[in-house]
Amino acid sequence: MKIAILSDIHANREAFEACLADADRRGAQRLVILGDVVGYGADPAWAVWRTMELANAGAIVLRGNHDEAAVAERGGMNPDATAAAAWTRDALDPEAKAFLAALPLEAEEEDRLYVHADAHDPARWHYVRDAEDARRSLDAVQARIVLCGHVHVPALYGLTAAAKLVSFKPVTDVAIPLMRPRRWLAVLGAVGQPRDGDPAAAWAMLDTASSELTIHRVPYDVATAAEKIRHAGLPESLAARLARGR
Amino acid sequence: MARQMLTEGEELDGFRIGARLHVGGMAVLWEATHPDHDGALLVKVPRLAEGEDPAAIVSFEMEQMILPRLSGPHVPRFLGAGGFEVRPYIAMERIPGPSLLPLIEQLPLPFAQIAEVGARVADALDALHRQHVVHLDVKPSNILTRPTGEAVLVDFGLSRHAQLPDLMEEEFRLPYGTAPYMAPEQIMGVRSEPRSDLFALGTMLYFFTTGERPHGDPQRLSGLKRRLWRDPKPPKALRRDCPDWLQEIILRCLEVLPERRHPTAAQLAYDLRHPDQVKLTARARKQKQDGWAKTIQRRFHPDHQPKFARRSNAAEQAASAPIVAVAVDLSAPDPALHEALRTTVGQIMATLPGARLACLNVLRQNRIALDTTLDEAGNNKHLQRLVELKHWAQPLALPEGRATFHVLEAVDPANAILEHARVNGVDHIVMGARAQSLKRRVLGSVSAEVAAEAPCSVTVVRARGAAAEAAARTPETADTPF
Incomplete structure (x- = not known):
């Protein structure tokens, strides 16, 4: 089965639509959204509505820290994120907030675990930034493959039988075999706010039959998404960073 | 993990197992047939018994990753594989005929034959490098020949694919390879340099020309590292009539720094096919090894230690030259x-x-x-x-x-x-x-x-x-x- 996995949409309608269309074109049979549907971007109401629609059609949807902040005020975020969270809370209706509040922190399916951040303690929203973080996540769970987001930079970590870790920067559009029985942790790039220097929206396809993961990048209308952020009165830096992909 | 060995006559995912052909250090090769594929096939099974080298597992994983992603006449066609959760194997096309190993019985070879074989192997390396792969174990026993003449590279267990995770590098601190053929940077742990394969090919050309290996067959790491500072005897010192162009090509391949070798395998093939056009340098007429003063300086002086860069992509390098x-x-x-x-x-x-x-x-x-x-x-x-x-x-x-x-x-x-x-x-x-x-x-x-x-x-x-x-x-x- 081909599973499209999207993470960190951040209320970026243009990027979200582009990724969904690309996933459809590439024959995705199932959809998983790893959280942070809202926050930073100017289309939170639409993004939640579209996500609800996808969830009703069978998609797995998880909660991210920005989804949590859109429901109730919480600390620990930088000033831009805090400002965006306050704006997002005003922009969402009670139904949308109820949907976000009810999302699970993680989901398990066959040999895979989906989670927004560090699987060791998902509610604390730790980043998986290096091999040691990846090891902590993998040690904490049983699943052979862990898929997470939150960092906005794609990365892949593999654990050997001798408990050594391989870390790897995935190459776009190249299928990487997640060899059995090794265990793997994949950090997905962001749909709505990439931070690896490539402004194109990122998503991943997992082919469970061949156990291959492919990172795809999709160009989208960055100018419109950025203009909407400016028009909404959100911090300028949130608009400017979309074009830089940083 | 399944450990039982295959037996003749057994069936494995549709592959009918035939005679056992070869027992190597890391894997066993079996002849096989399959109703969907013409001709003789080969099934390769890793040696996994207790006490076997753990590198056998990792190198098998690497080959299982890399071989299905390769195409063209210079590699055996991949036909199927099984993972470690059931019974690990790789099935591929069987290339008839011997490897280049029997040539070693006839050394030294005529110069024209050395250039001809060398050019064919360089063609195969060029095709491999363009597919983002460095072989890292180029030697006579890993090179077969199709009936149509193309050299075929086999055994990708030590290879490195620039676009896939390198399981070998993370697992082992000691360099893996075949001692006489390993490039200096490979000995120092660099696994991403396509020109390491040119060093190995240069070693083969030297062997074919002189009947000796340029750096012997050291068994310890200290002996392996000797090639970082000690230059080999020039081929002319062992075979006086070795032409200038051939010595120039061989010694260029054997340069310690990859930047001083041919930029690509294609350019090396070009030189081997046009001896009259090879640019001759001081290498071409060298009669003996460098003196002790120079050698000692290379060995001990901190300014003379070679520095090896890690390259990101074999194919990119080919495109720039x-x-x-x-x-x-x-x-x-x-x-x-x-x-x-x-x-x-x-x-x-x-x-x-x-x-x-x-x-x-x-x-x-x-x-x-x-x-x-x-x-x-x-x-x-x-x-x-x-x-x-x-x-x-x-x-x-x-x-x-x-x-x-x-x-x-x-x-x-x-x-x-x-x-x-x-x-x-x-x-x-x-x-x-x-x-x-x-x-x-x-x-x-x-x-x-x-x-x-x-x-x-x-x-x-x-x-x-x-x-x-x-x-x-x-x-x-x-x-x-x-």
Whole structure:
């Protein structure tokens, strides 16, 4: 089965639509959204509505820290994120907030675990930034493959039988075999706010039959998404960073 | 994890297992057949028993990752695989015939044979490097030959794919490889350098030439590292009649720093196929090893320790050092076109410092009449063309070694250019469009035919000037390509 996995949409309608269309074109049979549907971007109401629609059609949807902040005020975020969270809370209706509040922190399916951040303690929203973080996540769970987001930079970590870790920067559009029985942790790039220097929206396809993961990048209308952020009165830096992909 | 061995007559995912062919250090090879695939196949099973080298598992995983992603005549076709959760194996096409190993019984080999075998192996390495893979275990026993002549590389257990995780590098601190053939940077842990394979091929060429290996067969890491500071005996010291061009090629392959070797396998193949065009340096005539003063300095002086960079991508490196061929028409000189062609070529060569240029001219032969090599005035036509070709290239001011010159004698110019491009792995052909003339209308356009059939990029150059503008206005050019 081909599973499209999207993470960190951040209320970026243009990027979200582009990724969904690309996933459809590439024959995705199932959809998983790893959280942070809202926050930073100017289309939170639409993004939640579209996500609800996808969830009703069978998609797995998880909660991210920005989804949590859109429901109730919480600390620990930088000033831009805090400002965006306050704006997002005003922009969402009670139904949308109820949907976000009810999302699970993680989901398990066959040999895979989906989670927004560090699987060791998902509610604390730790980043998986290096091999040691990846090891902590993998040690904490049983699943052979862990898929997470939150960092906005794609990365892949593999654990050997001798408990050594391989870390790897995935190459776009190249299928990487997640060899059995090794265990793997994949950090997905962001749909709505990439931070690896490539402004194109990122998503991943997992082919469970061949156990291959492919990172795809999709160009989208960055100018419109950025203009909407400016028009909404959100911090300028949130608009400017979309074009830089940083 | 399943550990039981295969037995003859057993069936595995549709593969009927035949005779056991070979028991190697890391894997066992079985003959096999499959109803969906013609001919004899090969099934490779890793050795996983207790106490076996753990590298056997990792190298098997690497081969299972890399082989399915390779294509072309220089690798065995991948047919299927099983993972460790059931029973690990890789099934592939079986290449009939022996490896290059039996050649070792006949050393030293004739020089022409060394160049011929070396060029075929370099072709295979070029094809591999273009698919983002460095082999890292090039040696006679890992090179087979198809009945059609192409060298086939086997055993990708130590290889590295630039676009996939490298499981070997993370797992083992000691370098893995075959001692006589390992490049210095490979010994120091660099696994991403395509020119490591050129060092291994150079070791083979040295062995074929002299009957000895340039750095012996050391069994310890300290012995392996000796090649970082001790240069090998020049081939001429062991075989006095070794030609300059061959010693030049071999010692260039064996340079400690990869930057000093040939930029790509394709350029090495080119040299092996054109001995008369090899640029000779001090390496070519060296009679003995470097003196002790120089050697001790290399070994102990901190400023003389080689530094090895990690490359990111074998294919990128190949793209930055292309072989460019320019076809120059000297039969009806057109100064404006010659100038335009030179400008285009000059720009390409200036942008890509690793590129080399092959200047081609086709000396047309008549199909029926018996050609003489002398013209009416008694001059050698071939030699005359060569002189004119060099004269055309002279303003480019390319250093010796970056440009080679070839007069091809042929009935059909387009075919001759295409053939040269195919045999020599040319990456880019640059040629002029023939001016509007009766000849072109009757014969068709050479550049159009080359552009349509070429195995690589083709740039067709036109002179922009009064004459060219006038030609462009005539209606018949509208539907004539180039």
